[in-house]
Amino acid sequence: MLGVIGGTSLLQSQLFSGLKKVVVTASSQEGEVVLYRGDDVCFVQRHHTQPDGQYDPPHKVRYAAIALALKAEGCTSVVALASVGSLKSHISIGSLLVPDDYFSPWNLPSVWEDKRSHFVPAYDKHVRGQIIAALTAAELNPIVGGTYTQTMGPRFETKSEIRFLASMGEVVGMTGAAEATVIQEVCIQPSYNFS
DSSP, X not given: OEEEEEOHHHHTSGGGTXXXXXXXXXXXXXXXXXXXXXXXXXEEETTOOSTTOOOOOGGGOOHHHHHHHHHHTTOSEEEEEEOOEESSTTSOTTOOEEOSEEEOOSOOOOSOSSGGGOOOOOOOHHHHHHXXXXXXXXXXXXXXXXXXXXXXXXXXXXXXXXHHHHTTOSEEESSHHHHHHHHHHTTOEEEEEEO
């Protein structure tokens, strides 16, 4: 089962039409999570996981709940798509970047409060390769490689912060590193495609 983390517009695309809305109890501590499930895919809207439809801004996204719910539904790999800001002039609006690393040394969430949270994070090379091959076959010309940098949000970055982050990576977002971290903690293979 493939897990997909994305936004509202992605759920409304033809790719995900026909998915059934389900509510999963991720854990007693994390509560219920709204997912959209098909035969071989499980989609979650990162900002709308609560049954009441409440919007969760980037710094309040329920990362652990999402990871545990995808794991409970049998997902063995996860792809997350997100809108990001470019930190490099050669990466224009509308580009697709498949990063090979991420940078977020502050306030990353954790599912566990024991030794399970001690690991070296990395995107899954096999899943990344499949994403790159699919995007290339569809003639979408992905930018292969680069570092995703994460800020906490919900505000956008200052000019000074952008200059600093540009020395660390190619794009900036508010959720991708946190998602990759918790997905790995629950032993699902992460690979991300950011646009």
